[in-house]
Amino acid sequence: MKAFANLSIRNKLIAIILVATLVPLAVGFYVVLRESRRGFEAEIRQSALLVAQVMGAYSALALSFDDRSISGLEIPDFDRVGLITDVIIYDRQDRVFVSYHRDGQPFRPEMVYHDERTELREGYVHVFVPIQGPDEDDPRTAGTFFLRATTAPFLARQQAFVRTLLWWLLGLMVVAVALAWGLQRVISQPILELAEAARRISEKADYSLRVQKPGEDEIGQLYDGFNAMLAQIEQRQSELERSNRDLDQFAYVASHDLKAPLRAIANLSSWLAEDNADLSPEAREQLGILRERVRRMDAMIDGILQYSRLGRSDSAGEQVDVAHLLHDLIEMLDKPPGMTIAVTTPMPVLTTRPLRLQQVFANLITNAIRYHDRPDGRVEISAAIAPDGTPVFSVADDGPGIAPEYHEKIFMMFKTVAGESHPESTGLGLSLVKKLVEDEGGTITVESAPGKGATFRFTWPEARSAS
Secondary structure: OHHHHOOOHHHHHHHHHHHHHHHHHHHHHHHHHHHHHHHHHHHHHHHHHHHHHHHHHHHHHHHHHOOHHHOOOOOOOHHHOOOEEEEEEEOOOOOEEEEEEOOOOOOOOOOOOOOOEEEEEOOEEEEEEEEEOOOOOOOOEEEEEEEEEEOHHHHHHHHHHHHHHHHHHHHHHHHHHHHHHHHHHHHHHHHHHHHHHHHHHHHHOOOOOOOOOOOOOHHHHHHHHHHHHHHHHHHHHHHHHHHHHHHHHHHHHHHHHHHHHHHHHHHHHHHHHHHOOOOOHHHHHHHHHHHHHHHHHHHHHHHHHHHHHOOOOOOOOEEEEHHHHHHHHHHHOOOOOOOEEEEOOOOOEEEEOHHHHHHHHHHHHHHHHHOOOOOOOEEEEEEEEOOOOOEEEEEEEOOOOOOHHHOOHHHOOOOOOOHHHOOOOOOOHHHHHHHHHHHOOOOEEEEEOOOOOEEEEEEOOOOOOOO
16 A cells, blocks of 8 residues: 555556446456356257257157167268267167267267256267157156267357457456546646645745636635635745844844943943052952953843844855865864864765854854863864765864763753853853754754763755755
8 A cells, every 4th residue: 555655646546547447347347258158058058958859859769669770860960060979879778779979989978867967078068868758658768868069169159259358348448548547637637736836836935826726626625725825824924024024123222222231331341440550459350250241241142143043144055065164164263272173084065055054063163172171172073974865963072071961951042061160151052053953954962971072963954956
């Protein structure tokens, strides 16, 4: 059934119509063939029995007077009767009274039956007819009449009839195939057109298109439902675009109205430190902490705005050589002199949005550098291909590692395990990475333990090229 389920709807309809047509035809052919065979056999038996009965009655007088000259076998010219091959008349003691054999070769039945019967054996019909004597009061039979006739003419007629039936069946099969092909179009063509329309709408993302229904039947209702769905999608797309515009406006307001007071606080703290030379070391330290908190708040606002804008202003997919992308990215990174960043495997060339992939790598490599517990650490970047052909990238470091209980939390917004050692951490970097990867249809996981470093592994499916 799985193979049938994978057929196109056109082939399914053709198969259903053919089965519904040809199975009754085959059954009817079998029934007609069986009944015709029975009819031919009955005709053979009846014809041979009738001849045997007539000849047996004609031979009764010869048996009674023991006169072979009037047995009847001398009268008809059996050579002109093509069906009869052997005739034997037995007396009461089952002795051969007289016989006739067309080919001159004596033939004897295996057993002489004293009741009336017909048998079909290997292309011949055997007939036994008891011969009644002239004295009707004598219950005993005068003998037995045996007739053997070929069934070849009847078989030839039957074969001719079967050939005729086969030609009719073949003709009906051709008509059934033609009808199946024509009838399936009535059902499958509107469905195929609807599937093609859905494909075009999906590729162009133009939900203002509508399909014209072919009629008022169930397929027409399907078309109406499809158009209604398109109308709902178009409406929600319009609402989404309006929400995005509102979100852009909010982003602008947040960037301006929230960051302006922060800049004022930062400037004021700097002026206080510069204009008051007699400030105590403790006060200067507190002002430094204040400026650091302001910078952290500023970075958090930038991160939130960046997170909210993901996926709404991306370029189309293009061919990207990941090796070149990583080379340019590593050259731009500000890393400690002793830190090593190595690409350990060949990188694929794939169709994707380069800025997104670059941002994922940048965040993961920057985190590996920033949270490393040694200045001479090592970061390794590798790639592999999953069984389904999806690229899989890994960013591994030999840093302090992450405890298992934090493996899920680090991908949440504002969650960080850096603690007081990195107050500048906003807890947004990995949540941005997770959203970028999932928006591309991929997944990201972490493998780590305290003191064993961390390996971030993510899949990155290729983007569909726009048509």
